[in-house]
């Protein structure tokens with residue numbers, strides 16, 4: 066196999082995700098032969114710095130020896146067994162450790178393989194909880210304007226990104242959207258905290274009207290990633306938590322992207338000092354190795370399903386629920402957080418990234434530099450709808466994988482960059498922003 070051969074065969078046989086395939090008449094696919102650490106390599110040895118963690122999944126670089134070893138040793142024991150009626154050590158240990166990371170507040174873990182399924186599981190669990198509790202009219206959902214919770218038909222009910230939803234609208238039972246606390250929405254002189262208060266007041270007005278028919282409010286804590294890395298003040302989550310309690314609505318934290326240390330704490334919601342009723346995890350939890358998602362819930366929710374009647378049980382399954390290899394990769398990932406004191410090391414990295422980004426912010430076309438832990442983003446004042454595509458192509462020419470969301474350029478790198486890596490990333494990004502005409 067070589068680059069040209071792989072590209073031709075891929076275009077002929079593979080339907081790539083989130084892609085207008087015709088684009089690849091002019092913008093070539095990127096062939097990847099292997100990867101190590103921060104770098105992806107093609108068959109000719111051309112390399113790309115993976116500054117977006119391969120779509121937000123990778124945590125400790127590619128080919129991490131400890132995760133490789135953990136998967137290999139699990140492979141020698143047990144690759145997979147059905148989880149209905151059966152159990153195994155990796156799924157038990159992972160559930161216990163995740164529960165401990167939540168201080169025991171979310172003590173029950175339900176497993177699936179991708180983020181959108183985790184969203185659907187949380188939505189179904191919430192509605193079924195209210196039905197079991199004698200409130201069958203509570204079936205509606207609210208999410209934030211610009212929310213992204215996955216692209217399956219069920220998850221699209223709470224995904225407010227028209228491009229992803231419009232073609233499938235006849236299939237979707239759309240929930241309501243309430244204003245986002247996106248700090249970029251600040252009026253002159255307004256703080257991020259008062260934007261959060263304004264958005265929470267709007268949530269309250271909506272709940273006053275609709276709480277009796279509403280099961281849950283779902284939110285991406287601190288950063289709405291797919292919505293152009295929209296960041297908000299943690300105070301919003303405190304206010305939302307109080308409102309959900311007051312109006313008897315579940316709070317679902319979708320930490321599929323923001324979990325696993327991206328925001329500086331292991332879970333994003335910790336920064337608000339609250340706990341959700343349901344928590345969705347995926348992406349980084351397996352270190353970026355294997356498909357795995359988890360919905361964690363409170364004992365109160367779990368107890369509402371615990372009964373003699375099968376129909377009161379939670380009726381959901383996937384063939385690969387609780388896959389042993391994926392759970393073992395996740396356990397190795399949690400080990401690395403401890404062994405390498407990753408959250409502390411990331412505090413230093415995040416501070417250095419902020420310093421290094423200063424010259425980029427100084428450019429006249431750059432707006433709204435913002436950062437939350439290991440995620441840093443800025444907007445480029447451009448009216449060209451093809452800006453993101455041009456930037457992506459120019460970045461690849463400079464050995465850099467950066468894939469802007471519209472006019473928002475962002476870093477969401479693996480947690481293994483040393484000082485030289487960060488300087489390289491910042492210098493190349495600066496050059497790129499200067500080189501790509503807005």
Ligand SMILES: *Cc1c(COP(=O)(O)O)cnc(C)c1O
Pocket residue numbers: 179180181182184213214215216285290291319320321322323347348
């Ligand atoms: C990626 C993502 C999802 C969907 O996960 P998939 O594994 O792509 O289905 C859901 N919510 C958020 C916040 C995400 O970033």
